[in-house]
Amino acid sequence: MPNATTGGGFRPTVQVPPQPQWPILSADEKRATKERITELLKAQDAVLVAHYYTDGDLQELAEETGGRVADSLEMARFGTQTESSTLVVCGVRFMGETAKILNPEKRVLMPDLSATCSLDEGCPPEDFAAFCAAHPDHTVVVYANTSAEVKAHADWMVTSSIALPVVRHLAERGEKILWAPDRHLGHYVQRMTGAEMLMWDGACVVHEEFKSYALERVRALHPDAAVLVHPESPDAVVEQADVVGSTTQLIRAVTELPNPEFIVATDTGIFWKMRQLAPHKTLIPAPTAGEGATCESCAHCPWMAMNALQNLERVLREGDQEIRVEDTIRERAVRPIQRMLEFSAQR
Numbered sequence: 001m002p003n004a005t006t007g008g009g010f011r012p013t014v015q016v017p018p019q020p021q022w023p024i025l026s027a028d029e030k031r032a033t034k035e036r037i038t039e040l041l042k043a044q045d046a047v048l049v050a051h052y053y054t055d056g057d058l059q060e061l062a063e064e065t066g067g068r069v070a071d072s073l074e075m076a077r078f079g080t081q082t083e084s085s086t087l088v089v090c091g092v093r094f095m096g097e098t099a100k101i102l103n104p105e106k107r108v109l110m111p112d113l114s115a116t117c118s119l120d121e122g123c124p125p126e127d128f129a130a131f132c133a134a135h136p137d138h139t140v141v142v143y144a145n146t147s148a149e150v151k152a153h154a155d156w157m158v159t160s161s162i163a164l165p166v167v168r169h170l171a172e173r174g175e176k177i178l179w180a181p182d183r184h185l186g187h188y189v190q191r192m193t194g195a196e197m198l199m200w201d202g203a204c205v206v207h208e209e210f211k212s213y214a215l216e217r218v219r220a221l222h223p224d225a226a227v228l229v230h231p232e233s234p235d236a237v238v239e240q241a242d243v244v245g246s247t248t249q250l251i252r253a254v255t256e257l258p259n260p261e262f263i264v265a266t267d268t269g270i271f272w273k274m275r276q277l278a279p280h281k282t283l284i285p286a287p288t289a290g291e292g293a294t295c296e297s298c299a300h301c302p303w304m305a306m307n308a309l310q311n312l313e314r315v316l317r318e319g320d321q322e323i324r325v326e327d328t329i330r331e332r333a334v335r336p337i338q339r340m341l342e343f344s345a346q347r
Helices: 027-043 056-064 072-081 093-102 125-133 163-172 183-193 212-221 247-256 268-277 309-318 327-346
Strands: 046-051 068-070 086-090 107-109 139-143 156-158 177-180 197-199 226-229 261-265 282-285
Touching: 027 046, 027 056, 027 309, 046 056, 046 072, 056 068, 056 268, 056 309, 068 072, 072 093, 072 327, 086 093, 086 309, 093 107, 093 327, 125 177, 139 163, 156 163, 156 327, 163 177, 163 183, 163 327, 177 183, 183 197, 212 261, 226 247, 247 261, 247 268, 261 268, 268 282
Parallel strands: 046 068, 046 086, 086 107, 139 156, 139 177, 177 197, 226 261, 261 282
Antiparallel strands: none
């Protein structure tokens, strides 16, 4: 099996924001806020789509108002399937950009446009363009967690749920892969497919914090628990998993496996959907603390946490947090996304 090589040069410094501190709403305040948001959605012909990592109140509201709670692949599909003229994306900026790229005729709003992603921030478009130019014989495959400008340089875009089949397909055709930006996911894909891959040196601040030695201790305390790991995690954590998969695949594992307990190595925002579907199961966050831990995220993305009921209501009233993608960028970025969606539909 070929060795994965990290060839992206330097690793850009990413400034991780502090976890937002939102005022705690009473039950009555929360109910009233949700009612106002529901009326605003109707008045603006808007539909709400929320990622599994956002606050449970947002996920619940999306379902209650006819929107969608989803992973990034289903979020990409959803905007093209709804007739609403406005999409409100509760997640991080690349998700809003993807929605706009696929639906240029629709208005796309987000509660906070500064909600980005460490993977996106750690892959500057100009540096990535130079990386691609230095390896013109490679097929460029980028993870969804990238900017529209980076996607514009790609041949394929993938999400964690479809990365393996896409790269396996390309490897079977003898293609060499230039992969960006998450090196942990890239290493996992390379091991599983045998593809020849050149990696950008990026990582997710949430998943990189999981500690393998601490996970071993938690497993010893919970011998009947199944270990669920997102492949953005370090290799030593992935190697301990009973299930490695995307957010949707990990949620499915909680509902389908017989284990009474689950140790979960991904953003704890996913627990809302897991508890909704499997309320009798016990969920244990995989450890991020211990020797060498920085706890920049403590298993919850600070950018995802920028989404809340309060700024969702505000953006629906003011409309100032609108996603815009230049036409020249959109025309190039839509191709790798459409290629993924067509490949997914054929499967």
